[in-house]
Amino acid sequence: MLSIDSNEYMSDNRINNCEKKFLDDMKSIVNQIETSDIVIRNCNQTYKCHRAILSARSSYFQTLFNWNFNDKFQNEINLSSFLRNENDFDLLYSYIYKAEIKLTLNNILQYIELSDKFLLDDLYELCEQYLLNDNHINETNVWNILDIYNTIGRKISSNIQEKCFYILKNNRHLINEQCHDLLKRHPHLSVELCYSDVALVHTLLFHF
Template sequence: MPGFGTICQMPSFQWKIQNFWNLNVNYGNFIESPQFTLIGEKGMLEKFVFKLYPKGSTVADWVGLYLILVDGTKCTVSFKLSILDKYEKLFQVCKDYHRIFHSKTGYGFPKFVEINKLKSHKEIVLPNGTLTILVELNGVKNKPKDPTMCLVVDLEKLTSNEDFSDVEIHCKDIRLKCHKAILASRSSVFQAMFTNPCKENQTGIVNINDMEPEVLQDLITFMYSCKVKKLKENVADLFIAADMYMMESLKDMCTTYMVKNLTNENAISYLNLADGHNSKMLREAAMNYIVENINDFMERPELKNVSQELVIEIMKKALNPTKN
């Protein structure tokens, strides 16, 4: 059975179950979480899952919850199961338990929480219909953290830590405290700015007025963490910003997204974008998409915004597909 919902590794583990009230599960039947791995005795990897009975396991009108060792050897686990409300406060707490698990066996609670109790507190306990179960584990170590991911997380924290910042970026109504070393290492434009006797290097203030604050925030976040919060919404503007600040990795990320998400509505604008910012991959993909769907594009008003050279190239490819 595939895992249902999402497992988030925190200091402990969270299982987030969306659309809890709409689960198509009858009394006596369960849904199963994705597997998560812990290090047990002698360094052995132990794989666990949760089993949740939304309509009851052996007791009607109660949600049942069990922790199961699905793949591993005998191990001892101390654990506590709870429900987190929308404020991440404990709503339902089961006391600490210390149990020995054998492979394919588990332990849990047929009366974990009363269904009527969830209904009466649904606004607090099930925000947007999502039930969050927290398991706090002792006696079994969590899976070792990936050192690369630890580095990403630690660097991302710098974006909200002003203690060691040495440059401030102004963009319309926002002010971002940043670090010259990070910006210079990620963008050759910033590197040149901070290694020459220019105004920005002397004042420690960089004014950026040619992009929206939301795009700038995504650009800076990517510099620190290689993450983008709103890639779908800002992909075209981020592509332009990445090209402007010579950040090839971000430009590649945006290019890949646009290539995979070409539609009749965006293909022409993406073609213009690629042609103006020297992206061979996006230019070729957008061009081929338009040619393959040429009948859909002949009457589109955006076509008049395409340069004469591009229109000629599109028509040549459409008329001579075997030469493409």
């Protein structure tokens, strides 16, 4: 939120207009060849970017461009091996330059992974809030949510884990051979599941 350090009165409408103008100016920079100083590649896509903007918006890029990494001096960085999906940087680019984000059940896990990789705390918190809304954690995605949170570097929110475990405890048919690989990758999940509900021990032992 824009703040004005002045005794002179300024209406909320004027402040909102200033904020809108700022966002419009940021959006106008998108893919400007004249002012860009770094090219980001992902798969077959290229993006004309600005080190200063990327650094200001993402701690990942701030570290990359300001510490003694080889990429600091490159005019082009290829993130193809770092990103999982072809449209990953599309989503990131829209968020960094335009403050545009549309969370859905189809892309929420993708955004969680991106927010973790690029150290975007505000985006990460938005993803958590979205998941905690009614029915956004359900029988269809509960294992995928547990998987992504236990794969990335951040500790899962206790509220999200409790909600996931609640769904599993009330839908025991979801604990079956299909989740065997996931629990094998994250063995502590089995322990935590049993700790949350002793009755689940029999279900887990039956399948594993």
